[in-house]
Amino acid sequence: MKYFRLVLRSLFRSKRRTILTVLFLAVSVFLIATLQSILATLDGFANNPNASNRIAVRHKVSLTNMLPLRYADWIRQQSEVEGVMALQWFGGIYQDPSNFFPNFAADPEPIIRIFKEEITDYSEAEWRDFLRDRNGCIVGEALAKKYGWRVGDVIPLQGTIFPINPRLNLRGIYRSKRTTDEQAMYFHYKLLEEGVPFMKGRVGSFWVRAKHPDDVPRLIERIDRHFSDAAEPTLSETENAFQLAFLKMMGDLATIIHSITGAVLVAILIVSANTMAMAIRERTTEVAVFRAMGFTGSQMLGILMAEGILLALMGGLSGLGLAWLAAGALRTGVGTVIPWLTDFTIPVDTMLFCLHVTMGLGILSTFIPAYRVVRRPIVEGLRAL
Amino acid sequence: MAADAIISCHAVAKSYWRGTLEIPVLQGLDLEIPRGGYYALMGPSGSGKTTLLNLIAGIDRPTGGTLEVCGYELNDLDDDQLAGWRSQHVGFIFQNYNLVPVLNAFENVELPLLLTGLSRRERREKVLEALALVNLTDRMENYPRQLSGGQEQRVAIARAIVTDPDLLVADEPTGALDAKNAEEVMALLERLNAELGKTILMVTHDPKAAHHARIQIHLEKGVLDRTVEVNR
Structure with missing residues (x-):
């Protein structure tokens, strides 16, 4: 806890860069959380436990027959x-x-x-x-x-x-x-x-x-x-399978959403890695000074990793906050057009997924530059002005 | 090793490698510095004075010989033990001050104390004491960018002494200062040596700064050239 102030101050060393990175992360997490929640809502619609007794029987050729x-x-x-x-x-x-x-x-x-x-x-x-x-x-x-x-x-x-x-x-x-x-x-x-x-x-x-x-x-x-x-031969299926087929008429939504999520995750990783690499490289000398004062390599690694995780958490939580606000707007707005979205919310599972992912990416993007700067000999770091 | 020696170097050697080419910097150097001494390491560029300072301060390792500093054989310590040893026994003063720009003077001085088990109140007392010693209590809320070069170096000195180390190592402490500020910093180091009994080992090119030391050690091509006692 005594290092928290140091971590926080270091994180806002370049306010503009940090704020822009947090904004980028927030928008990305907002996008992932909202899309995944829409998918979860539609999945829930097609996996209704109340429908376990029900069968939909239709014409084998198509729904219009x-x-x-x-x-x-x-x-x-x-x-x-x-x-x-x-x-x-x-x-x-x-x-x-x-x-x-x-x-x-x-x-x-x-x-x-x-x-x-x-x-x-x-x-x-x-x-x-x-x-x-x-x-x-x-x-x-x-x-x-x-x-x-x-x-x-x-x-x-x-x-x-x-x-x-x-x-x-x-x-x-x-x-x-x-x-x-x-x-x-x-x-x-x-x-x-x-x-x-x-x-x-x-x-x-x-x-x-x-x-x-x-x-x-x-x-x-x-x-x-x-x-x-x-x-007129029939095609019978569970109600959930029928609903899923109905939803599939909108296209393979799951594949589209998962593809977008994947692309956003890669973008987050690249931007976070770039930000953290720049932020850490700028402080090569400072890290060497800390180590000269007696901070161990592990302590410095911990401090730098804490910065990366905190940055990711700030972005992640802001994004989830945005998604939560947007969920309310979707319920009252889009929910009037698409009735299945009247109960739309960001599920806890999705929130945890987003937080884990952003923290994971924070760790991943920080570890390599932090490890490299900490492994560097102190005398080399002191010369790196 | 003499009974009162705080630093004892025996056949200390250090080489750097550039590809397969070995570049010797220190070549079997023997040196003893007594506790409470004030030494200036001098010599032309490439003579090995900063390398020797780094070895004595435990931020670099020799390729040969033994180093005993503040009662510890440094070769016997692993990296983490060496870090712990530095935090207790050595205070660093750098040419470019190397203060953390996002922390104010108080917080910069407090940094080495974060490694101790002291409470927040105890840390505050020690920081105020160190800042009083360098006469900067009134600037403790200021950030490095709000301080002059001389003031920054005094904050750096407060940071170096706040843990009450036995040894202060200074690498060109006046190298970035004008004459007036340099004189103030040198007077401060002299006072720390005379009044608090701190052992000071300083690398400098500046003859005026070196004149504040009691002993000048001249290195030449990685070996001890001569030792000169300063007459004041």
Whole structure:
């Protein structure tokens, strides 16, 4: 601790250089933390533990090909099945294309059974009203709050995929444990089926709930085998695998983010190494004077390493602070456009990763120049003016 | 070794290598300096005076011979032991002062005390005492850039004596100073020798500075040429 003042003063010997290096590190760490957190959020979305019982069944060819609704009857008869629901991404717009939220046409009765982990709290009376009203819909509380909707309101949706513009009566508002799960709207599948002739008796996907997670692989295999020779063969997968495939439509985000992270890390290493090499080389004589006074090589190495680590820590913590502030802005800003980001945060794992990485790079970039200057004979160091 | 000798060099040799070419700097030098002595090492460039000073101060190692300084056979000490020995027994005064620019005068003087087990209060007392000795207590908050050359060298002297070492080694201590400041610094070293009994070994080219020493040792091509007692 008695060397801390010395370390701190030495670090700010060249204020401009130190501040610029800290700023560079902060921006780099901010970038890494934010990108990795987005990846973690999307990963979490595609690795939802609540979805372990659920299977998504779609057409084998693509998501845009339809399946006959009657498939639900056979699936429902399987002993491992707890519930089956026709589910169709509607993709409707509310007032303005920027008001994005997931809206689905679905079999109403099984919704709360299939999504029992997500729809955790609702009014029985509102639920009954929803089931009774073919033009009814239910929405998550966060979504209702965002647009100021109340039960009884009429919500007009403009179809983008399907040529109908339903006016939906808001019959119920459900609550979830996470805000992310309160972003969706569900309305009666019959409304879509009756309004769109080519959807008569057809649907984009079935959501199947198995009685036990252990039943899922067997069920997937049996459903696909049963319909393999049908005109519309199926492709069944876990809900998480389905979501991952859906996310992959955005490109291989993970590879892109990991590549950017790698490039930023290399840049950090180069800049830190350059800064520390310059800062230490300038002090060759000073290090020799310290050693002449009686400081050992290890003590000098420790002091110089502490400077490098402190520099890295200042950059790392500033970057994480920036990322934390940005996470708040993302939640309120981008979260309104991309509902999965409404719970966006910088996970503790990501913070620790960033801190470890910056400290590691601080050690790596400082050690070589520090070791070289400390190994140099004192008399040579004293002459190095 | 004489009973009162603080420095005893026996057949000390030092060579440098430039590729395969050996360049001898000191060639079997014998020298004894008594405790409390004030010696000036003189000689032309390349005579080996700074090399001898560095060997005696334990910041370089001889290629031959033995060196006993402040009761320790320096060849027997490893690098860390030698560092510990320097911190306790030797104070350094450099031509260019070599103060740490980001520390003020007080903090510069305190540096060698960081290696001791002294408390903060004890360190403060010792620093103030050393600064009082060089008459710079009023400038202790000043940074090196805010001090004159003479003041910087006095801070460096305070730093050298703050641990109360037996031996002060000075390499051209007045080399970067004007005549007035040089005279002040030399008077200060003389006082440290006379009043505190510090043994001083100083390398200098300056005959005026050398005149403050009691004994002048002249080196020539790595061997002792002559020893001259200064008459004042």
